[in-house]
Amino acid sequence: xxxxxxxxxxxxxxxxxxxxxxxxxxxxxxxxxxxxxxxxxxxxxxxxxxxxxxxxxxxxxxxxxxxxxxxxxxxxxxxxxxxxxxxxxxxxxxxxxxxxxxxxxxxxxxxxxxxxxxxxxxxxxxxxxxxxxxxxxxxxxxxxxxxxxxxxxxxxxxxxxxxxxxxxxxxxxxxxxxxxxxxxxxxxxxxxxxxxxxxxxxxxxxxxxxxxxxxxxxxxxxxxxxxxxxxxxxxxxxxxxxxxxxxxx
Numbered sequence: 173x174x175x176x177x178x179x180x181x182x183x184x185x186x187x188x189x190x191x192x193x194x195x196x197x198x199x200x201x202x203x204x205x206x207x208x209x210x211x212x213x214x215x216x217x218x219x220x221x222x223x224x225x226x227x228x229x230x231x232x233x234x235x236x237x238x239x240x241x242x243x244x245x246x247x248x249x250x251x252x253x254x255x256x257x258x259x260x261x262x263x264x265x266x267x268x269x270x271x272x273x274x275x276x277x278x279x280x281x282x283x284x285x286x287x288x289x290x291x292x293x294x295x296x297x298x299x300x301x302x303x304x305x306x307x308x309x310x311x312x313x314x315x316x317x318x319x320x321x322x323x324x325x326x327x328x329x330x331x332x333x334x335x336x337x338x339x340x341x342x343x344x345x346x347x348x349x350x351x352x353x354x355x356x357x358x359x360x361x362x363x364x365x366x367x368x369x370x371x372x373x374x375x376x377x378x379x380x381x382x383x384x385x386x387x388x389x390x391x392x393x394x395x396x397x398x399x400x401x402x403x404x405x406x407x408x409x410x411x412x413x414x415x416x417x418x419x420x421x
Contacts, residue, residue, distance in 0.1 A: 176297040180278060183305060183306075201269050368381065
C-alpha cells in the first residue's frame with residue numbers, strides 16, 4: 173500500500189458524505205471495511221451502501237474488528253488494541269492494493285484513533301485525510317443551537333474524564349463523547365442543562381434536552397432501551413452550567 177485515504181463519512185446519514193469524500197472513494201483501488209461483530213451489521217451495511225452508491229465496482233476488503241481487552245492499565249490496553257487493529261488491516265489487504273480508502277465514522281480528527289493506527293503500519297503509506305461531519309456538529313445542528321456562548325470557550329472531553337475528574341475546570345460548556353455509562357450522573361445536577369442525542373443524523377435519531385435534574389433519568393432510560401433494541405448505540409451530549417438564554421419568541 174502506497175497511499176491510505178481516511179474518509180470521514182459523518183454520523184450515519186448518507187448525505188453527510190462530502191463531494192471530496194465521494195471523489196476519494198472513487199480514486200481508491202480498494203475500500204477497507206470493518207465488521208464489528210453480531211448486532212452491529214448495520215454499521216458495516218451503511219459503509220457497503222456508500223461504496224455501492226458512490227464507487228460501484230470498487231473492491232472491498234473486510235476485516236473483523238479486534239475486541240479491546242478488559243482490566244489492567246487503560247493506556248496499555250488501548251495501545252495493544254491499536255496494534256491488533258493495524259495487523260488486521262495488513263492481513264486483509266491484498267498485495268495488489270496500492271491506494272486504499274477507509275471510511276471513518278464521524279471524522280478522523282475528533283476522538284477517533286484511525287490516524288494513530290495508521291501510524292503503526294509498516295511500511296508507512298502516505299496518509300491523506302478527507303474530513304467529515306462530527307458527532308459534535310450533528311448534535312448542535314439537531315438541537316438548532318450554537319456550540320459556544322459569545323467569546324466563551326468549550327471543552328471537549330470524555331465520559332471517563334467526567335467520571336474521574338468531575339466538571340472541567342474553567343468551562344461553562346462541555347461536550348462529552350465516548351460515554352457508555354451516562355457519566356453526567358456523577359455531577360451535581362443543580363443549574364446544569366443538557367442537550368443529548370443518539371444515532372445522530374440517522375432515521376432513528378433520538379434527542380432530549382432540559383435541566384439535568386429533570387431529564388437525566390429519562391435519558392438513561394431512553395439510552396438503555398435504544399441500545400437493547402439496536403444492539404449498539406452512539407451518542408454524545410453537551411452540558412452547560414448556566415441557564416440557556418431566554419427565547420426571543
